[in-house]
Amino acid sequence: MNPFMRGMTQPRTRRDIFKLAGASAAGLALAACGVQGQKAAPPKADAVADFWAKQQKHGKVVFANWPEYMPEDKGPLEKFKADTGISYEYKEVIQENAEFFGKADPVLRAGQPLGYDIVVMTNGVQLQHMIDLGYVVPLDHSKLPNFQANAGQKYKERAYDPGNKYTVPYTSGVTGIAYNTNYIKDDLTSIEALFDPKYKGRVGMMADAQEIGNFGMISLGIAPETSTEADWRKAGEKLKAQRDAGIVRKYYDQSYIDAVSKGDLWISMAWSGDVFQRQLAGEPVKFYVPEEGGTIWTDNMLIPKGAANPVDAIMLMDYLYQPAVAAELDEFIQYVTPVPAVQDLLREKAASATGEEKKTLEEMVASPLMFPSDEEYAKLHSYTPLTTQQEQVFNPIFQSITQA
Amino acid sequence: MRTRGRLGDRLLHAYTWLIIVWLSSPIAVMILFGFNDKKSKSNTTWQGFTLRWYTELFDISDLTVALRNTLVIALVSTVITVVIGTMLGIALGRHRFRGAGATNFLVFAAISTPELVMGASLLSLFVSGNVPRDANTIIIAHVLFSLSFVVVTVRARVVGLDPSLEEAARDLGATAWGTFRQVTLPSIMPGVLAGAMLSFALSIDDYVVTSFVNGSTVTFPLWIVGAVKTGIPPQVNVMGTLIFGVGVLIAIASAVASRRRA
Amino acid sequence: MKRLTPYLLVLPSWIWLAIFLVVPMAAMASVSLQTGNAIDGFAMTFSFSNYGDALSRYSTQLLRSLLYGGLATVAMMLIGYPVAYWIAFRGGRRKSMYLFLLLLPFFVSFVLRTISWNFLLADNGILFGTLKGWGLLPEGFHVLATTFAVVGGLTYNFLPFMILPIYVALERVDPRVVEAAQDLYATRGAAFRRVVLPLSLPGVFAGVLMTFVPATADPINAAILGGTSNTMIGNIIQTEYLTNLNYPTASALSFTLMAVLLVGIFVYARVLGTENVLEAAAR
Numbered sequence: 047m048n049p050f051m052r053g054m055t056q057p058r059t060r061r062d063i064f065k066l067a068g069a070s071a072a073g074l075a076l077a078a079c080g081v082q083g084q085k086a087a088p089p090k091a092d093a094v095a096d097f098w099a100k101q102q103k104h105g106k107v108v109f110a111n112w113p114e115y116m117p118e119d120k121g122p123l124e125k126f127k128a129d130t131g132i133s134y135e136y137k138e139v140i141q142e143n144a145e146f147f148g149k150a151d152p153v154l155r156a157g158q159p160l161g162y163d164i165v166v167m168t169n170g171v172q173l174q175h176m177i178d179l180g181y182v183v184p185l186d187h188s189k190l191p192n193f194q195a196n197a198g199q200k201y202k203e204r205a206y207d208p209g210n211k212y213t214v215p216y217t218s219g220v221t222g223i224a225y226n227t228n229y230i231k232d233d234l235t236s237i238e239a240l241f242d243p244k245y246k247g248r249v250g251m252m253a254d255a256q257e258i259g260n261f262g263m264i265s266l267g268i269a270p271e272t273s274t275e276a277d278w279r280k281a282g283e284k285l286k287a288q289r290d291a292g293i294v295r296k297y298y299d300q301s302y303i304d305a306v307s308k309g310d311l312w313i314s315m316a317w318s319g320d321v322f323q324r325q326l327a328g329e330p331v332k333f334y335v336p337e338e339g340g341t342i343w344t345d346n347m348l349i350p351k352g353a354a355n356p357v358d359a360i361m362l363m364d365y366l367y368q369p370a371v372a373a374e375l376d377e378f379i380q381y382v383t384p385v386p387a388v389q390d391l392l393r394e395k396a397a398s399a400t401g402e403e404k405k406t407l408e409e410m411v412a413s414p415l416m417f418p419s420d421e422e423y424a425k426l427h428s429y430t431p432l433t434t435q436q437e438q439v440f441n442p443i444f445q446s447i448t449q450a
Numbered sequence: 451m452r453t454r455g456r457l458g459d460r461l462l463h464a465y466t467w468l469i470i471v472w473l474s475s476p477i478a479v480m481i482l483f484g485f486n487d488k489k490s491k492s493n494t495t496w497q498g499f500t501l502r503w504y505t506e507l508f509d510i511s512d513l514t515v516a517l518r519n520t521l522v523i524a525l526v527s528t529v530i531t532v533v534i535g536t537m538l539g540i541a542l543g544r545h546r547f548r549g550a551g552a553t554n555f556l557v558f559a560a561i562s563t564p565e566l567v568m569g570a571s572l573l574s575l576f577v578s579g580n581v582p583r584d585a586n587t588i589i590i591a592h593v594l595f596s597l598s599f600v601v602v603t604v605r606a607r608v609v610g611l612d613p614s615l616e617e618a619a620r621d622l623g624a625t626a627w628g629t630f631r632q633v634t635l636p637s638i639m640p641g642v643l644a645g646a647m648l649s650f651a652l653s654i655d656d657y658v659v660t661s662f663v664n665g666s667t668v669t670f671p672l673w674i675v676g677a678v679k680t681g682i683p684p685q686v687n688v689m690g691t692l693i694f695g696v697g698v699l700i701a702i703a704s705a706v707a708s709r710r711r712a
Numbered sequence: 713m714k715r716l717t718p719y720l721l722v723l724p725s726w727i728w729l730a731i732f733l734v735v736p737m738a739a740m741a742s743v744s745l746q747t748g749n750a751i752d753g754f755a756m757t758f759s760f761s762n763y764g765d766a767l768s769r770y771s772t773q774l775l776r777s778l779l780y781g782g783l784a785t786v787a788m789m790l791i792g793y794p795v796a797y798w799i800a801f802r803g804g805r806r807k808s809m810y811l812f813l814l815l816l817p818f819f820v821s822f823v824l825r826t827i828s829w830n831f832l833l834a835d836n837g838i839l840f841g842t843l844k845g846w847g848l849l850p851e852g853f854h855v856l857a858t859t860f861a862v863v864g865g866l867t868y869n870f871l872p873f874m875i876l877p878i879y880v881a882l883e884r885v886d887p888r889v890v891e892a893a894q895d896l897y898a899t900r901g902a903a904f905r906r907v908v909l910p911l912s913l914p915g916v917f918a919g920v921l922m923t924f925v926p927a928t929a930d931p932i933n934a935a936i937l938g939g940t941s942n943t944m945i946g947n948i949i950q951t952e953y954l955t956n957l958n959y960p961t962a963s964a965l966s967f968t969l970m971a972v973l974l975v976g977i978f979v980y981a982r983v984l985g986t987e988n989v990l991e992a993a994a995r
Contacts, residue, residue, distance in 0.1 A: 110666070113676040114491070114683070118510060137666050138512045141676035144954035145661045148570060151750075151957075152577045161666060171955055178751050247852075255955070289940055296857040296939050300678055301830065304494055308834040310856060323681055326490030327497065379680065380491065406489075434751045441956050449773075449943040449951060458900075462798040466810065469795050473817045473871065476828030480820065494831070538725040545718035553722060556729045559737065562925045562973045564949050567966045571736030594732045597725060599873070599922055606918040607880045610911070626717075640883050643808060644876040651818040651872070674823045682823070690820040697816040701809045708805035 098186040098356075106133045107358040110162035112345075113138040115217075117378040122371045123362075130365070132358045140166060147172035150350070154181045159352030163359035166216050168345050169206050169429055170256055171437065173213070176348070178434065182212040183349040189360045190214065192367035198423075200342060201384040205271045205428035213346035214363055215384040217376070220418060220426060221257060222340040224306050224316030227330045237265045237336035239313055241284075246293050250305060250314030251285070253297035255444040256429050257341070258285060261315055262444075263430075264339045270430040275439055282443040289447055297448040307331050317343075319381040322415040326406065333415055335422050342426040344384070377407070382416055389417045477694055484687035491681035503684040510685055513673055517689050520670035523585055524653040527592035531649045535597050536642050539604025540634070544613070560598040568595060569662030576663065583665030591663045592653040599652065600645035607641030654693075744963035754959065762964040770948050770965065777945040778972065780859075781928030784866035788874040788923055789916065791867070796875045796915070797908075800882035801890065811879065815872050822869075826936050829865075830856065857939035865933035870926065874919040881915025882908070920980065925973050945969055 109123070116123065116136060123134045139162075140146050146167065150160055167173045176182050187194070193214050201215045225234060229248070240249055240261070252258050260270045262281030288294055295311060303320040305311040307329040321333040347366075349359050365371060372385035373392055389411060396407035410416050418426070432440055483493055487500035508514045538557075542550060572591055576583055615637070619629045635642075657671045664672065674686055744762055748754035767774070799810045817825065832839055835854040843849045855861050885908060893907035894900055931946030938944075945965065953962035 112679055113512065113673055114680040137668075138673065138676060139664075139666050139668055141661060141672055144950075145658075148954050149573060149662050152570075152574050156577045158577065158580070175750065175957060294940050299935070301936065303492075304827070304830055305856075307494065308831075308837060310835045310854070319680070320492075323490045323492040327488065327492050327495050329495055434749050437956075438749070445951060445956075449947060450941050459798070459802055462794055463802065466795050466798050469791065469871075470810070470813050473814060473868070475832065476825045477817050477820060479828035479831050480824045494827070534724040534728065537721040541718045541721035545721070547718035547722070549722075549726075550718075553726070553729075556733060558921070558925075558974065558977070559970065560729065560733055561921065562929065562970045563733075563737070564929045564931075564946055564966050564969065566931075566946075566950055566953055567740060567963070568736075570953065571740050572732060574739060575732070575736050590732060594728065597728065601725070602918045602922055603877050603880055606877045606914045607884065609914045610881075611884065637884075640807070641880045644811060644880050647811065647815050648873065648876060651815050654819050655822055657822070671821045671823070674821050678823065682827075686821075687824065690824050693819050694816060697812065697819060701812045701816070704812070705806045705809045708809075 094184045094186065097183075098189070101357045103132070103357045103361070104355045105131060105358065106135070107163045107355050107362050108135045108137065108161065109164045109359075109362065110137050110139050110160075111164075111166045111216075112140045115166070115345075115379060117374065121374050122366060125371065126362055126365045130361060132361065134362070137162070143168050143170060143172040147175060150176075150181070151179075154179070154351055157352070159354065160350045162350060163353040163355045164347050164362060165350050166345050166347055167213075169204070169343055170254070171432075171441075173346065173348075174206060174432065174437075176350075177207065177212050181351045183351060183353065183356055184211055185214070185349070185360060185363075189357075190364045190367075192364045196367045196369055196372070196385045196387060198384055198386045200423050200426065201344065204344070205431045207346070213348045214367075215344040216347045216366070217379050217381040218342060218344035218384060219381045220318040220335060220340055220342055220415075220422075221252075221260070222316060222318060222333055222335040223313060224303070224321045224331050224333045225313040226306050226309050226311070227332050229309055229312040234313070234332075234334060235337050237261065237338045240315070241265065241288050241293065243291065243293060245312050246291070247295050248312035249288075249293050249295060250298050250302045250311040251288075251294050251448075252302070252315045253299055253448045255441050255448070257315065258297070258448060259440065259444045260341050260427065260429065264336070264341075264427065267338065269339075269427055270341070271428050273430055275436070278440055278443050282447065285444070285447050289450075303331075318415040318418075319379075322380060322413055325413075325415075326409065335418070335425055337425070339425045339427050341429065342382075342423075343429070376416070377410070380410065380416060382418065386417075477690075480687050481691045481694070484684055484691050486684060488684065491683075493682060493684050493687070503688045507685055507688055510683060512668065513670075513683070513685060513689070516668045516673040517670045519585060519667055520654055523588050523592065523669065524650050527589045527596065527653045528646055528650045530589070531593045531596045531600050532642060532646045534593075535600030535645060535649075536604050536638070538597075539601045539641070539645075540608055540638070542601065543605040543608030544611075557598045557601050560594060561602075565595070565656075565658040569659040572659070573662040583663055583667075585667050587663040587665065588660055588667060588669070591659050592656060595656075595659060596649035596652045599648045600642075603645040603648065604638060604641045607638045611637055740963045741967065743959050744967055746960050748960075750957035750959070759960070762960050763968060766961050766964045767968055770945065773943050773948050774945045774965075774969065774972065776942070777928045777969075778976065780863050780866060780934075780942075780944060781924050781930075783863045784870065784927045785874075785920055785924040787863065787867045788871050789919070792871055792874040792919070793878060793912075793916075796878035796882055796912075799875075800879050800885070801887055807879075807883070811876060814875060818869075818872060822932065830936075833861070856937060859938070859942055861937035862934050862942050862944075865937045866927045866930060869930075869933065870923040873922040873926075877918035877922060878912055878915040881912045881918070885911045917981070921977060924976070924980075928973060929969060 207213050262285045263270050263273055263277055268277045302314045306314050307324050321331050324331045347363050349356050369385055369387040372383050373388040376383040376388050393411045399407055485499050486493055487498035576587055616629050616633050619633045660669055745758050746754040747757045747759050799807055803810050833855050893903040897903040929946050931950050934942050934944040934947055949962050949965050952958045
């Protein structure tokens with residue numbers, strides 16, 4: 047068997063594993079040999095086929111996800127269990143991509159299993175690192191018929207994982223611009239509003255290097271997917287000027303949405319899902335994808351190296367692409383689903399529903415925040431795919447702005 | 451002179467309560483939003499009163515488990531920390547011994563290590579020792595970062611205590627343990643209690659270190675941080691309210707009990 | 713037996729600290745001297761220049777952290793001392809109740825506290841919105857996203873860690889000593905300066921150790937309450953470690969921070985008038 051593939055499912059040899067009693071020896075060993083590299087060669091197609099041919103269904107699957115990403119009755123998972131006989135363990139153990147990667151890295155580096163068969167991670171540097179380090183099992187697309195049939199086109203062509211070699215989307219959203227309609231009465235359409243001195247001190251930008259870098263580039267008419275170092279520097283200059291002019295109030299994580307809805311911010315880079323929740327709550331926030339373009343992000347399912355039940359895992363991944371199941375998930379999560387057919391299913395459900403539920407369902411079906419139009423999809427860019435070397439240039443350019 | 455003294459006391463009394471109210475002010479908002487009849491996932495705008503979240507308190511099973519884990523871990527780690535931290539505090543405050551300087555340095559180092567570095571390096575240690583990460587490793591980590599706080603607090607109490615009382619007890623024939631229990635412990639008790647409270651507070655609210663060494667055990671703070679992504683459900687506020695409420699009840703009970711004893 | 717007592721007392725903590733602190737720190741020290749990247753691996757090259765590079769890139773944030781940590785510590789001392797004093801001397805039988813009430817808010821997750829503060833302190837929220845409505849504050853006034861908010865947040869979050877040790881030290885002072893001192897000296901102020909304050913210094917020292925050090929290293933308050941130029945060294949360490957996977961720089965920064973803090977505490981002990989810092993720490 048190809049050694050690369052063997053490393054993926056079984057812990058490596060035990061020679062470097064120490065008992066706690068000899069922990070100081072371990073510390074010194076670590077000190078002496080440094081941190082081993084794990085650069086992954088791209089898997090050969092037949093190696094992938096070989097790997098999957100040897101795997102068997104075990105009748106159980108362990109799914110690691112974010113809190114509040116599955117209805118409390120675990121409906122989709124229960125149906126999966128009834129249909130396939132595969133039992134599941136569902137764990138809400140992921141809080142942050144960065145922390146999750148920080149925790150997974152030493153475990154996978156040591157060749158130990160994480161203990162999960164499916165993990166959900168947002169596209170971004172940490173997911174890129176997972177793939178680059180060979181921590182992700184390549185998918186067997188012959189086992190993903192529902193994905194092939196039902197996933198929207200945009201979810202099959204993603205710059206950071208071409209051809210869905212390692213991941214398939216769980217749910218997604220759009221990065222655009224939100225503004226508070228109590229303070230901004232104009233109908234905004236352009237990305238330039240973020241740079242408008244009129245809103246000095248009332249503009250929110252995101253702290254994440256990719257997010258802010260992408261918007262800097264889009265505002266200069268550069269497509270992030272195909273950008274070069276020179277483009278990043280130009281974007282960096284524009285964003286620095288924006289900062290130095292006092293236009294930006296602060297570089298935010300997700301807390302931007304509270305600030306917009308309370309009026310601390312008048313306008314901000316924003317994620318569609320957050321804004322939709324605020325609109326349902328009746329808060330004065332409006333969202334738009336700038337005419338110059340926005341970005342699409344996805345939370346992705348992947349099988350980590352060393353997973354005990356890869357076959358059961360890929361079956362569950364595919365199962366979630368059945369329109370009825372995807373609809374049930376999306377009705378709960380209220381983000382953008384990768385399965386376009388969900389819109390019609392929820393529309394039908396709204397027609398037969400009554401009262402409060404009907405109202406909410408109608409709002410969901412009608413909202414471009416949950417179901418972007420084709421025209422909007424066309425404006426959406428992917429993230430900049432970066433090699434490790436490029437990352438060491440890209441990150442400092444934007445971090446020196448957001449973390450001055 | 452005396453009148454001014456009493457006035458000063460009264461002002462200080464009011465001031466102390468003012469500080470307590472200041473520290474608790476965000477709790478009031480938290481309690482309020484536990485009653486919010488919210489219509490969407492976000493629980494940040496007041497939309498009417500309801501008791502629904504109290505009746506559905508334990509409907510989110512993972513959250514319930516997380517709360518239970520947190521309470522158990524906080525209790526166990528506090529007990530361990532207080533016992534070994536008090537011992538070390540007494541040793542450093544009372545005795546001269548080889549390695550006292552190095553020990554002081556370690557106590558300092560444990561406080562000054564950034565949480566992230568402590569969490570990450572502990573995880574490497576556990577991984578290289580092939581130790582599975584679970585509630586036990588969380589407890590190990592919590593003891594590690596709260597230990598110094600107990601040591602420093604106890605030491606501040608021990609230093610300057612009059613050793614003649616202990617000597618007298620021993621002269622009267624008390625055993626070493628008897629002297630400790632009857633003389634030393636009561637005189638350092640305020641320091642031990644304060645250290646215990648600090649240790650409990652540090653453990654129950656820790657996020658960063660726990661997030662590295664937890665394996666797949668989830669604690670209350672971890673679950674909440676993860677839930678920020680889609681919106682924190684009001685049950686979290688209710689649980690926070692209950693923790694706070696139980697705390698207030700304990701405080702009142704202790705005040706009443708001390709009055710009875712008086 | 714008597715000579716063995718201190719060693720028996722320190723043994724459990726020594727074991728704990730040796731396995732779970734010294735070993736990981738040794739590993740971290742080694743990482744701080746390596747070069748490479750996370751994908752191709754890191755190799756030990758004894759690059760002491762990692763320290764110089766990290767320091768020259770992030771000296772602004774490091775100095776800023778020391779400034780904020782110092783300001784917050786002074787604020788905590790001024791705010792906390794009177795509280796500790798009152799509880800210790802006038803708290804009567806309810807002393808522990810007061811202490812408990814001071815700590816209780818910190819039993820609830822920092823996420824909930826933060827969300828609440830953002831609600832209370834919003835530019836046009838229930839506090840400032842009302843004051844602006846009455847014309848008492850200018851329209852553009854805001855607290856969130858300012859240096860004041862960061863230092864205020866640090867002060868708020870670490871205050872109990874200042875109050876408790878001061879209380880612990882003051883509580884053992886016999887109130888009769890204070891009264892005698894007041895009879896002896898002309899003013900209450902003089903009595904306080906000459907008798908109570910010196911007796912409370914071990915508590916103040918402990919309080920400073922327990923607040924200045926973690927407040928300076930704290931990443932949370934700057935991230936949540938700060939504006940565009942309030943980044944602290946704790947935030948940089950997080951980004952270097954978790955986002956950039958630059959483990960050597962993150963480790964070098966952590967050690968630099970610890971060294972600077974140690975020097976800070978040393979200087980402070982000198983100012984307090986103690987000859988030896990380790991002895992001061994023991995006092």
